[in-house]
Amino acid sequence: MKKAAQALELILRSIPGDCYFNVVSFGSHHDSLFPKSQLYSETSLSKAIELAQSMTSNYGGTEIFDVLKWVFENSREDMPSSVFLITDGEVYNVEQVVELIREKEENKKDDLRVFSLGIGDSVSHNLVESVARAGRGYSQFVTNNERMDKKVIGMLKNALKPPIKDYKITWTDVDFSESTEKKEIPKEEDKPVISLYRDKTEPLSPPNNIFTDIKIRQAPYLIPPIYPGVRFIVYCILENNIKPRQVITLNATSQDGPMKLDISLDPVTLQGLKIHRLAARKLIQDLDDGNSFLHKHPKNSGKLIPASLVKEHIVDLGKTFNLISKHTRYK
The missing domain is CATH 3.40.50.410 (von Willebrand factor, type A domain)
Structure with missing residues (x-):
């Protein structure tokens, strides 16, 4: 004290x-x-x-x-x-x-x-x-x-x-934000809501319009303010066969106007699994917090992301990168 x-x-x-x-x-x-x-x-x-x-x-x-x-x-x-x-x-x-x-x-x-x-x-x-x-x-x-x-x-x-805000990182030379594939949620998720006071039930709207064809998974997806003297790391996992840019670009807005920072990509960071595991762990944290690439993607704005879909992504990351989470464990 x-x-x-x-x-x-x-x-x-x-x-x-x-x-x-x-x-x-x-x-x-x-x-x-x-x-x-x-x-x-x-x-x-x-x-x-x-x-x-x-x-x-x-x-x-x-x-x-x-x-x-x-x-x-x-x-x-x-x-x-x-x-x-x-x-x-x-x-x-x-x-x-x-x-x-x-x-x-x-x-x-x-x-x-x-x-x-x-x-x-x-x-x-x-x-x-x-x-x-x-x-x-x-x-x-x-x-x-x-x-x-x-x-x-x-x-x-x-x-x-005043914080620097509106961060955006350009990871690839191609814009993949226009993919249109959607994830069909199994029908068993569409269970009716049962009232504690009435016998009537009201069916839920089928959550079958969740956008999941996200080829660039960034974590944290929503970049918080970055402060002088405080280390901050942003991770990104790209879908197979997608190549990152040789120079990663960070754009932001400050009280004095737009800002831009170009960062040369070190090929060494793409080797091995250590960085990938750190990225996957951060992705899982984002998913747990409800601030992930899945929750906050513009095409999912205003949509309720089913817990089963979040769990599916966490389990997939846990299995792929051998990580312990609330949905995965290893003996």
Whole structure:
């Protein structure tokens, strides 16, 4: 708890003077320093520093869903918000927390980002990384004996900058986005919905229009903001007989206008299976998160992707690249 309080104080002392801020303490319950975010001033800073310096582990267990829900519901609507989650614990409902963040982020688009800082040796890496990934921020970890100034200040600086966005990577010389093959979902998936209160049933619309002829599988499919000083990797698995470009092109949009970066392809990366396994693992993570090439492809916009189809893709990747997932295992 001492390390988390130090991180909070470091952030508080580094906030620019034209920002609004609030501090919410949480455990099995939560309390906010202010009812609403306050303009940074000597008075508001003094109250926040006093809170940080008096913090103790007296809030019980770690309950993050309710506190994040409160933060989102009470954030200012007239300006972008950056949320910093500082935790040294773990929770049982990571998926529920992630879904909450993803829903709020999609509603607010570029006006909300969530950053997470994991403290100590017992913190849940899955929680910290999943929260930041869903919130389009990034995560950092600090051990009990590690100086954290550089990581914390760097995270704050990146949170205050307008993100570079609208990334697009050109992997091949040919545009394969116009393929038209569709995946026929087995009829047994089209089961009626049975009401708990009525005997009538309503048939589901057959989900037989899911576009699956995706020859370029990128992960993450939706590239989050890329921040200075933070390593970020994008993987891609191409269908057999499709050759990548000799120079991969990254296009993006910044506050100063369009950006372009050409990256020469190193043929060595195409050899062996190590990179391929890393790519497949990231594809599986995207599929689990509901942000994959399957879920977010423009031709599947607004369509409900059946869980059976997601499982089919995960199993195929697991078998092909000998990976353990929630649907595959090896003895």
